[in-house]
Amino acid sequence: MTFRCFETWISHLTRRSVYVDATLPDQSGYDPVGRVIRRDLGDVEKVMYGAPQIKSLRPPPRSAAFLRRDARVMPRRTEAAARGAAVYSDMIVAIAQRGDRDAFASLFSHFAPRVKSYLMRMGAVSEAAEELAQETLLTVWRKASVFDPSRAAASTWIFTIARNLRIDLARKDNRPIPAEDPSVERPLPAAPEALLAVAQDEVLIRRAIATLSDDQAQVIRLAFFSDKPHAEIAEDLGLPLGTVKSRLRLAMARLRVRLESLQ
Amino acid sequence: MTSSHHPSTAVLVDYAAGTLAIGQVFVVAAHLGACPSCRADVERIEAVGGVFLNDLPPEKLAPDALSRALAQIERPAPASTVMQARADWITVPRDVLEAARRRRRWAAPGVWVAPVTKGPGDLRTYLLRVAPGMSVPRHTHRGSEMVCVLKGAFVDGAHTYARGDFAYSDGDVEHCPVVTRDGECVCLVAAQGALIPRDWVGRVFQPFVGI
Numbered sequence: 462m463t464f465r466c467f468e469t470w471i472s473h474l475t476r477r478s479v480y481v482d483a484t485l486p487d488q489s490g491y492d493p494v495g496r497v498i499r500r501d502l503g504d505v506e507k508v509m510y511g512a513p514q515i516k517s518l519r520p521p522p523r524s525a526a527f528l529r530r531d532a533r534v535m536p537r538r539t540e541a542a543a544r545g546a547a548v549y550s551d552m553i554v555a556i557a558q559r560g561d562r563d564a565f566a567s568l569f570s571h572f573a574p575r576v577k578s579y580l581m582r583m584g585a586v587s588e589a590a591e592e593l594a595q596e597t598l599l600t601v602w603r604k605a606s607v608f609d610p611s612r613a614a615a616s617t618w619i620f621t622i623a624r625n626l627r628i629d630l631a632r633k634d635n636r637p638i639p640a641e642d643p644s645v646e647r648p649l650p651a652a653p654e655a656l657l658a659v660a661q662d663e664v665l666i667r668r669a670i671a672t673l674s675d676d677q678a679q680v681i682r683l684a685f686f687s688d689k690p691h692a693e694i695a696e697d698l699g700l701p702l703g704t705v706k707s708r709l710r711l712a713m714a715r716l717r718v719r720l721e722s723l724q
Numbered sequence: 725m726t727s728s729h730h731p732s733t734a735v736l737v738d739y740a741a742g743t744l745a746i747g748q749v750f751v752v753a754a755h756l757g758a759c760p761s762c763r764a765d766v767e768r769i770e771a772v773g774g775v776f777l778n779d780l781p782p783e784k785l786a787p788d789a790l791s792r793a794l795a796q797i798e799r800p801a802p803a804s805t806v807m808q809a810r811a812d813w814i815t816v817p818r819d820v821l822e823a824a825r826r827r828r829r830w831a832a833p834g835v836w837v838a839p840v841t842k843g844p845g846d847l848r849t850y851l852l853r854v855a856p857g858m859s860v861p862r863h864t865h866r867g868s869e870m871v872c873v874l875k876g877a878f879v880d881g882a883h884t885y886a887r888g889d890f891a892y893s894d895g896d897v898e899h900c901p902v903v904t905r906d907g908e909c910v911c912l913v914a915a916q917g918a919l920i921p922r923d924w925v926g927r928v929f930q931p932f933v934g935i
Contacts, residue, residue: 574782617774624742691734710733
C-alpha cells in the first residue's frame with residue numbers, strides 16, 4: 462500500500478490501532494488529564510446513583526451544583542482519537558455487508574458502556590439503562606444496512622438510536638400501540654444530503670464545538686444530559702428562560718456557520 | 725403566536741436531545757418531515773450529541789452483556805416510532821394516523837377532534853379538523869401550545885400558517901385562528917392545560933370538544 466503523504470500514513474496507522482484495541486473498551490484517546498477527570502466523575506456517579514434498588518426510569522434528584530460540575534468536567538477526546546472514530550463507521554458497514562460478528566463485538570465494547578452511561582444520566586437506573594443499551598446495539602445490528610457513513614458519524618447514528626428507543630419507551634408507557642403492518646413507513650425524518658455534507662465528520666464537529674463560549678457549551682451539554690427541557694434547565698441554573706434560549710440560539714448559529722463554512 | 729413558522733432553536737435542541745414529551749415529539753417530527761432546513765439543524769445538533777456520547781465515561785456492564793447480545797442478535801426488531809404517509813396530509817408519526825382512524829369524533833358542526841396521547845401532566849396531544857372558512861372560538865391557553873399544520877391553512881392575526889408550518893404560543897396570547905376558505909384545515913396540536921374560551925360560542929362548545 463502506498464500513501465500520498467505522511468499524514469495519510471499516520472491516520473492509517475491510527476485507524477488500524479483503534480480497530481485492534483476497540484475490543485478492550487477505552488484504550489486510547491484520552492490525555493492524562495482526561496483520565497484523571499474521568500476517574501473523579503466515576504466516583505461522583507457512584508455517590509449519585511449508589512446501588513440501584515427501585516426499578517424506575519425516574520432520575521434520582523440532582524442538584525444544580527451537580528449539573529454545573531457535570532457540564533464542566535466532561536472529558537474531551539483528542540482530535541487524533543476522533544479521527545480514529547471513523548473506524549466505527551467501517552464496523553457498521555462490515556455488519557451490513559457480511560454480518561461481521563467481530564465488528565459487532567468491537568462496536569458493542571466501545572458503545573454499549575457509553576450508551577448505558579448516557580441513559581443513566583438521562584435518569585434510568587442501572588438495570589434499565591443496561592437493558593436499553595443492549596437494545597440499542599441490537600438495533601445497530603438489525604438496521605446496519607440503512608446506516609450511511611457519508612451522512613452521519615457512527616456515534617451520531619448510535620446516539621439517535623438510543624434516544625429514539627427512550628422515546629419509544631415513553632410512547633409505550635403512555636398508550637399501548639397495536640402491532641400492525643403499515644404499507645408506507647420510514648424512520649423519523651432525516652435531512653437531505655446536500656445540507657449535511659459535514660455532519661459525518663466528527664473532527665469538524667469537535668472543532669466547531671470548541672469555538673463555543675463556556676456558557677453556550679454548558680447549556681448544550683445540559684440539554685443532552687439532564688433529562689430536562691430547556692425551561693427546567695434554566696430553573697436549575699437559576700437563569701432567566703430568555704438567557705438560556707438565547708445561549709442555545711447563539712450556539713446553534715455558531716455551529717451552523719462553522720460547519721457550513723467548512724463545506 | 726410566534727411568526728417564524730418554525731420551532732425555536734431551544735425546541736429543536738430539546739427534540740434532538742430527547743427531552744420533549746412524546747406528544748411534542750410528534751408535532752415537531754411532523755414539521756421536520758416538511759422542513760429541510762429545520763431537519764438540517766436537528767441533524768447538526770444530533771452530531772453534537774454523538775460527540776458527547778463518545779466522550780462519556782463508560783459505565784460498567786454485566787459480565788455476560790456481550791454474550792447475551794450475541795445470543796439475541798437474530799431476534800426481529802420490535803415496532804418503533806415511524807413516519808407514515810397519507811395522501812392528503814404531510815407525513816406524520818404512525819400513532820397520529822392511528823388516532824385519526826380510530827378515535828375521531830365530531831365535536832361541533834364542521835369540527836372533529838382525535839386524541840393522540842395524554843400526559844405527562846396536563847399535556848394533551850390531539851388532531852383538530854376545522855371546516856373551510858370557520859374560525860376557532862376566541863380563546864387563550866393555560867400553558868404552551870405547539871401546532872403543526874398537516875393540511876390546509878389558517879390565519880392568525882397577521883400571519884398565515886400553511887401545510888407543514890409550525891406555530892408556538894403560550895398562556896399570554898389570546899387569539900381566534902380562522903381557517904382559509906379554500907379547504908378544510910387539519911392540525912396536530914400539543915397543548916399544556918385546557919383552552920380558556922373568551923367568548924360565548926367557545927363556552928358553549930368547550931365541554932363537548934374536551935380540549
